[in-house]
Amino acid sequence: MTKERLTQLGYCLLIFVGLSFNKALLAQSKFNYNLTRNWYIGLNSGATIQFGELGSFGGKSKSPGAAASVFLGKQITPWLSIRGNLMTGNFKGQDLFSYSKAKFYSYQLTGLISLSTLVNGYKPERAMDVYAQTGAGFIDFQSDVWDNITNEWLAGYGHGYGKGIKGYTREWVFPAGLGVNWRFYKNLNLNFEASYWFLNTDRLDGDEVNPGKDRGLYTSLGISYRFNVGRLRELEPLNYQASADKISFKYKNLSQQLGKTRRLRDGAKPSLVVEIPSKIGAVDSFNIVLKLKNDGISGVADIDIVIPQGFQARLPRDNGLESSMDELVGNIYTTLPTADTTLSLKIIVYSGQAPVGSHPFYIGYKVIDASGETAGEKKVYYVEKDLLYSPDGRPLVDRIMGVEFRVQLTSSRSRIDPEKLAQLYPLKEKIFEDFSDGFYQYTAGSFKTAQEADRYKEKLASELGLSDLYVVFFQNGTRISSFKGAEAGKEYLRTLESSRKTTVTTSVNQSAKIRPTEYRVEIRRNEGSPLKISELQAQFETPEPITEIYQDGVYYYFAGRFANEDIARAYREYLSDRYGMVSAKVVPLLRGKLIASN
Structure with a gap:
């Protein structure tokens, strides 16, 4: 059997082994097959060694070459x-009588097979990966041969023809070879490779005296960067949607009891x-208690929970x-x-360090029956933390003592220079600075x-044109984040919520016959000239991206884009409590346009 036949047989065997493992690997882990996910780009450089009539180690000295490559995968x-x-x-290359040099360009398409994954399964967190590679491509080269003694040019190929x-x-x-990939920092990787080249020519070394094809070896060290193209189009509620790199649905290698188990197609309705x-x-x-009822379904259940900032869970x-x-x-x-079962699970949530206000908890579940059909649900639940709340209904009046109301002008991750602050807010009153959360x-x-405080806020809005102001309160000199639940502020909150509901109802009635394609949370608007989104992002640093729409002479600025109105309203409440955007509101849009001007 010739060397070419052995090489071809090795390729086929390697591909067969990979395919035989594929089904098991896919069952072991959730891999994102989206076309925009899991790309990488990089470069490498290293040494080349020629094997032929004039080899790199022929003659009296060694003469390896050099090469560099860029790649996209x-x-x-x-x-x-x-x-x-x-x-x-x-x-x-060289021998005792002559030496050669070949300049080349090469374009190759290769397949990389992860040996680490074939042996130990797919693990996204793995730092070191050993892989084999094989492929095909073209090489464009110009080769020349010279006499070792006289340096007289003897022969050459690729000179313009x-x-x-x-x-x-x-x-x-x-090419065929092996490589090692090491992720040393987030998406950055170091790559060491060695690939043996089978060339369909005997002219690379410029010498065709002896029969047989030339060969080459390329060893390299490089760096690569993994990335995703664009953003996922799924709208993630409150920026808390569980992603594939954090939560994997581990539906793997389960020995199902396929006896008289019910299935979803039979009308089974599992619930949480x-x-x-x-x-x-x-x-x-x-405590959060989850009661999962399988309604006689034999299969698997996967439950996700995402808690807000400031909380911890066990x-x-x-x-x-x-x-x-x-x-x-x-x-x-x-x-x-298989039996009809109710599974009770208790989650302990630690709330001592959480700020006051309303906090969203995202909880979702998925059940897969024996036939592979799925059923599930995702919901957002709200827990309001109120320092004045007593479970037995007894009012804590003593905590109201020492309450002071102020109007918040702005907040920032970094400290604002006093001179710049005075230019932005030319007030007669003193501006206080506090550091919180x-x-x-x-x-x-x-x-x-x-x-x-509310009258003072309206005065600043009308006289100085300031917007996005809101009232906060301090108790015994300590900021309490929001005055939700405080006895002194309940009447103000009821009035404010009533006015919001009236505005929203009017907007919905005007567009009752139009079904919005999305909802956004409006955080600011400006007539005449646009604002810098980068400054808004630096000021608020909201979890969802800030976008701009120009319509009817007004620039509108929004945080977040949502397909569901309830989730948009939940996000508005989150912005109100976390960033003080009490004037933010949910607006409907149709194909990127506001349905009704507010």
């Missing part, structure tokens, strides 16, 4: 990626009952459960028995009632 499956390479460099670039000779090349308090006081922790770790908590994102995974908060005025 896409991971197709957990174990396979496709990469395109553009390369330039040279090969050198070939089919390649610059008239170089063009031939096929088939969530027991969560709507209001808490000054407590260190509270998930149950009973036998038969797989649970994990990654910062604010938690996942519980379990199998379901990672933000520098700037307020003005000092009032005993919310009504007085």
Whole structure:
């Protein structure tokens, strides 16, 4: 059997082994097959060694060449990626009588097979990956041979009469080799590779005296960067949507009991009952109880929970459960028995360090039955933290003492220079600076009632044209984040909420026959001239991106884009409590245009 036949047989065997593992690998982990995900780009450089009549190690000295390459690739499956390479460099060779040099350009398409994944399964967090590569491409080269003693030119190829670039000779090349990839920082990777080139020519070294094809070896060290193209189009509620790199739906290798189990197609209706308090006081922790009813379905259940900033959670770790908590994102995974069962799970939420206000908790579940059909639901639940709240209904009047109301002008992650602050807000009253929840908060005025502070806020808005102002309160000199729940501010809140509901109802009635395509949260508007989005982002640093729309002579600025109105309203409440945007409002849009001007 010839060497070419052995090489071809090796290629086929390698591809067969990869395909045989594919099904098992896909069952082990959730891989994102989106066309815009898992791209990488990079460059490398290294040494070339020529094998032929005039080899790099022939003669009395060694003469390796050099080359460099840029590449772009896409991971197709957990174990396979496709990469395109553009390369330039040279090969050198010699014997006792002559020496050669070949300049070349090469264009190759290679497949990279992860040996680490084939052996140990797909693990996105893996830092080191060993892979094999093989492919095909073209090499355009110009080769010359000189006499070792007289330096007289003896022969050459590719001098203007070939089919390649610059008239170089063009031939096929088939690379195959091994590589090691090491992720040393986030999406940055170091790559070490060695690839053996099978060339369909005997002219690379400029010598065709002996029969046989030339060969080459390229060893390189490089760097690559992994990236995704664009943004995912899915709208993520409150920026808390569980993503594939944090929560993997581990539906893998399950021994289903396929006896008399019910299925979704038979009318089974699994459900998740969530027991969560709507209001808490000054407590260190509270419980969330999840009751999952399988309605006789045998399969798997996957539950996701995302908690707001300022909270921490401890998930149950009973036998038969797989649970994990990654910062604010938690996942519980379990199998379901054939019998009609209600699974009760208790999650402990630590709330002692959380600020006051209304906080969204995202909880979703998915059930997969024995036939592979799925059912599930996603909801947002709200827990209001009120330092004045008592579970037994007893009012805590003593906590109202020492309350002071102010009007907040702005907040910033970094400290604002006093001179710049005075230019932005030319007030007679003193501007206070406080640091709370990672933000520098700037307020003005000092009032005993919310009504007085509200009148002062309206005065600033009318006289100085200031917007996005809101009332905050301090208790015994300490900022309480928001005066929701405070007895002194309840009447003000009821009036404010009533006016908002009236505005929203009018807008909906005017556009009752039009179905919006999306909802956004308006945070600011300006007539005549646009604002700098970068300055808005630096001032508010909202979780969702800030966008701009120009319509009817007014520039509108929004935070977030949502397909569901309820989620948009939840995000507005989040902005109101976290960033003080009490004037923010939800507006409907139709194909990027406001349905009704507000």
